[in-house]
Amino acid sequence: MKRLHFIVLLSLLFSLLSFSQSAIIRGVILDEANKPIENVNIKASTGEGTATNENGFYELTIPSGVEVIVKFTHVSHGLIEQRFNLKNGQELEYNPVMLIEVEQIATVVINTNTRQSVDGVTSISPQMIRTIKGAQPGVENILKTLPGVNISNELSTQYSVRGGNFDENLVYVNEIEVYRPFLIRSGNQEGLSFVNTDLVQNVDFSAGGFQAKYGDKLSSVLDITYRNPVDFGIRTDLSLLGGSVAAETVSKDGKFSGIAGVRYRDNSLILNNLETEGNVEPVFADAQTYLTYRFSSKFHLNFLGNISLNKYNFQPENRQTNFGTLQEPVALLVFYDGQEKDEYQTYFGAFKTNYFVNEDLTLKLIASAYHTTEQEYFDIFAQYRLGEVNTNIGDENLGEVEFSEGIGSQLTHARNDLDALIVNAEHRGDYTIDDESTVEWSVKYTHEDIRDRLVEYEVIDSAGFSIRPPNFSQPNLQPYEPFSGPLTAFENIRALNKVQIDRLQAFVQYSKRTEWDNNEVFYNVGVRAHSWTVNGDAIESNSQTVFSPRAQFAIKPDWEKDMLFRVAGGLYYQPPFYRELRDSSGAVQPNVKAQKSFHIVLGNEYSFEIWDRPFKLVTEAYYKGLSDVNPYTLENVRIRYRADNNAEAYAYGLDLRLNGEFVPGTESWFSFGYLKTEENINNRGYIARPTDQRLKFGALFQDYVPNMPDLKMYLNLVYNTGVPGGSPSYADPYDYQIRLRDYRRADLGVSLQLVNPEKTYNSKWKKALRELSIGFEIYNMFNNQNSITNTWVRDVYTKRQFAIPNYLTPRVFNLRLSARF
Template sequence: MKNAKPLLTALFFLLTITAFAQSAVIRGIILDENNQPIENVNIKANTGEGATTNKNGFYELRIPSDQDVLVVFTHVSHKRVEQKFNLKNGSEIEYNTVLKVNVEQIAEVVINKNTSQSRTGVTTISPRVIRTIKGAQPGVENILKTLPGVNISNELSTQYSVRGGNFDENLVYVNEIEVYRPFLIRSGNQEGLSFVNTDLVSNVDFSAGGFQARYGDKLSSVLDITYKKPSKFGVSADLSLLGGSVAVETASENGKFSSISGVRYRDNSLVLNSLETNGNVEPVFADVQTYLTYRFTDKFHLNFLGNISLNQYNFEPENRQTNFGTVDEPVALLVFYEGQEQTEYQTYFGAFKANYFLNDKTTLKLIGSAYHATEQEYFDIFAQYRLGEVNTNIGDENLGEVEFSEGIGSQLTRARNDLDALIFNLEHRGDYNINEDSNIEWSVKYTREDIRDRLVESEVIDSAGFSIRPPSVMQPNFQPDVPFNGPLTAFQNIRAFNEVQINRLQAFVQYKKNTKIGEHDAYYNIGVRAHNWSVNGEGIESNSQTVFSPRAQFAIKPNWDKDMLFRVAGGLYYQPPFYRELRDSSGVVQPNVKAQKSFHIVLGNEYSFKMWDRPFKLVTEAYYKGLSDVNPYTLENVRIRYRANNNAKAYAYGLDMRLNGEFVPGTESWFSFGYLKTEENINDRGYISRPTDQRLKFGVLFQDYVPNMPDLKMYLNLVYNTGLPGGSPSYADPYDFQFRLRDYRRADLGMSYEIVNSEKTYSSKWKKSFRSLSLGFEIYNMFNNQNAITNTWVRDVNSQRQFAIPNFLTPRVFNLRLSARL
């Protein structure tokens, strides 16, 4: 499969006709030191736009979007204020500030919130928070796990589940371009870098449900990323014991060309060598990304987003010892290994996006992208195990070793899996501003997916000298009392070869409007999506299906003394099957798999208030999802295997709460709580917990600094999740065996000292070269909690029982970090 056709990096040369000058709105109130409004404050943007405050101190300024804009506030009797903004198209933020007399430094911002995002139920995360808060797997996902409704129980993985959905139910966009994840990943150990390079990010939006029609056809969530358009040259670098990254920003003097590029390298040896399984591990992950923008004229812009990624994971396990049981009766599993695992993922991605600006009413865009992935997963692992009693005699030279074996056995696992995926997208998007308060948006998109896949896996299990047959083979076996005369059969044996082509045609149209209901501000959004897809391939009977997905949102901000906002969102959400959902547990593609269907209803409230003279916001959402044509699956580590038969129905409901604000002046922190219940009914056998039924979730992201040493900063990233129902054997009938993993508890602590920052002045030359420079120390899994991701099941001949031996995640790990910006 490595010899599969390479990616055609020359993608699409785009043409487009009319377009709208993309813009965002800033509005607010300017106050003096006595909290009185100031009239006739002159507000000027460096792009030419301007405004003036009225007698109530109110102003509204429209600025270009997706670029750095410097806005200056001036008044004859007050000192000037300068603030830089970089807002997404259609964003509306409230920016209130205080002008002081005879001072050189401006006062702090009183309120800074995005009212447009609040109306649509979108959570906006500051890129500064993402770049500051690191973790064992740093990136956007490391912050998402602290949000309500988002569950991540594996710090080695970037996969996440939202409100009862699985990993395949989440949309990820970068600059309106959908990005993809690897197909063959089965373990968090094999995962490398998140696609999103945090050094390049200017805006992060996240929606956990009830999202607009403008987003694609998935059931759970949307992560919408915007990369920077730099206005000047800059270099940033980050170096730690786990790898490093460098990002370079450039901009031409005439402002026509800008670029931002990043190189990342990561070596997870420090983390993986702390696991219980000892061996030689070589995890090497690297990628290069670039985002280029060129303004041919004021009316025509062309952008390019490119990515090349290489992930290699080589592992030669040697031995493992896991202690479990009780203090009085300690038990240990001792395993000796032979063989190795070689996993490699190469991905190439490129996308062009063109805009042509004509007037202040209409925009049309054309986006073309291509994604090419070659993945291989090869391993031959022979494991011999002993299960027995542990020596607990203090002072004995054999303390902690297995003395008496209650069970012995072996396991041979083998795989030769290869996959080659080539995906093309061509999309037209349009936007028409009817007036300042209403807008219509539309899109038509064609996708071609060409996938070649070879799946060859086998597993042979021997327990106490007897070959374990697959549970699906219903032939009586009365060993050891009666000899067994049947043929030997591997416990698992999967062989499949698929050549599949999937053609998709998608479209949406949506209308949104800001209006008034009496004295109250109101907003609504209605839209519909259509999705047609056909599955073809060698030995596959062609099949075509079509679904329609109507969606709507409504929000109202009452004219009350308290700053409250209420919203409701809902609709029908379909998820037409991607390749992995078409493939059943035996690896065979089932072209007749239908789209999973979900009815969403989300009720939300936002309450903005002040505490300790600082801004806070409490966001509460209650949700219900009713699902039909559900495609049941099993989840082991991060590998999903579907049944591909749509033979279930399900539901999910819960409550999410998040309180965020300046608990410490000048920093953003939040506390999250989530309750979830999700169950499924397979073949009308009754409702049981789904693999993602994670009932309770608490998350904390807290930032602080030493009052007398504000350059010494600290962050705490804390997550508690109740256990997932993923601890049963993979072959077990879920109706006969409901077993939950232990609760997931983890706290990561980071401390850093800012040697150089923008608020200091320096005499030494070397410090003048830096815009920022910091040295940090991090503790991952600070309390050394033993979290488990799966169980290994071992038979005990003596007691005729099976033991669930937890496969633990990473223990406490220390890391050093150096970050700089020129």
């Protein structure tokens, strides 16, 4: 409770104010014969206005961060009314076609976005995120179809990018960095994504080569912007897996606006179909809000808040996993006793204030606090049989284990508690030198206070003989000779850590847009500095500092074909977070250095038309050379580091993405990725890293019935070649290089829109609604058996270990109802 009071008091200390900034809309207005229209009057709801020249060209500057209605009018053509909500500095090309005396009101379609193309950023439509659902709905469900992004567990929100792990990704909401829970060990326990899609305005994603203004991570940036509403509205979504409600409003004088959402999730429908049978209660809920108060034309105050409560109770009963080959089928039978109780509570609050000095200079202050309390308790006793399976068709014992190669039991115990408080105070600013040049900077202080109790042990008994740890030095010749040594757990980890980490970060970067021999040129250069100190009980204080220079260069040649070439790179560091400081025994190693990566990305964007519809092909080749690597093992989605910079690694690959209107009026894309990443630990030679995902194919396809356009369909396809199956935390990874089977998944959704916002209705109940749709979804449509990792079971006769795959979710059916008032 004291920590919660501290969060509130800290937030109130930073209640300064902000001012909106600007964005640019430009384009050419044509008639139905594709001829430019002169003297089209263009007027924004915020007061800005302009008109087209003799070539039909226009350029309009509007405020950013708010919804602006722009009207296009002409004496001989019908009205076009369009809504825009752009980010600061965003440049949007919008080319409407004016019809003769026919009113047109539609949503914005982005043809090209120069600023995002230069930055190497992929933008995802918020409407698409809300429409395309999955077993884990949200932004991550869309990310997995992008090249270079791998999500191998559909219940998890964690993803790896271009060979990196889950901890190497940055996530921002309105320029505020957000954090994830620490103790999560499986996707079943995760619950909801931090990002509430009902509140989203913009979604930008960079898979590498990002600018200095983003933090110190090695892989990617997910940059989310929550919207400022312009009127009152309510959005609801209900399904067999849970529901959500979001409301937004704005005061009469326009000074206050706010949006809030509540979500509830129960994954019982999915988890009850897994191999391990039992009683499961996975309940996840959260509440989020984003509020804005405009004191004057120069001062705004924003607040972002989140409360998340996750509970996972599980009483396993039995499990049977069939594996092996057709010639030698093997099965694992397990009978359980005991239960698992996990609970994760997180509280997050942030105030963001900006002060607009003049048209060129903006100053910002951000203060945030993140508090999480997590517990992971379980005592599970498992008795197992491992042996050959009866494959005789017609036999009454078909599928049962007839000859046991391994019989034993296993007791796992955990009493893990974690309490973490992270507070941030940051000043940011940007100064526009001229219309083509901008300087941005930031200074940020972070204090991390971690209190962690780790108590885990595992006892394995095989055919009556207790199995000792693999690194136990005293020989054990049972059953042929008696052993008089003490009983020792197969794995025993006990630690009590109290750690404080203080960080000071800063960056400065310069961006410029110019011309070179009629070619458009863009470049960005910047540098980051990061200094941190690790302190704690019984820990020797240690301080380190790193510098990270980064640069981007793009050129748009004056060619007939619409092409853009881009190169980006620099030195990227990842100073260790608490989890990276804790080794496999639970001890904290304060001398762990920042992992270092030299990163270069070469990209090309080719925009073209097929069937008179827009398409874009994005190609990127990349290389990462990593040093001071901190090796780790993966257990489901839990990462266990060795807390030792004793490895070097590399990653290289090629990403392709083709998106466009394969079906008129809808956006779809197909992506392909090739990746190779290996590491060399203690100069023993290169082996595959746990995220070595060689081939990736993803597709997101949308369609509708031509004669009934309100009946829509989406298909979400992912194919990944298998990654290494991981290894026990105590084991030598050089001995565990077996790959999992290929990951194949297809999710299908069909929806019928009963109320369309672009239509008018006479029925009273339809008039009260802006949107209403019902849907039917099939997750894992072809019921593929995908696996996330392996369970290792010892054969007492041969003393070898079998890799038993842990299968993911099977085919699941879901119903959905969505409405907006």
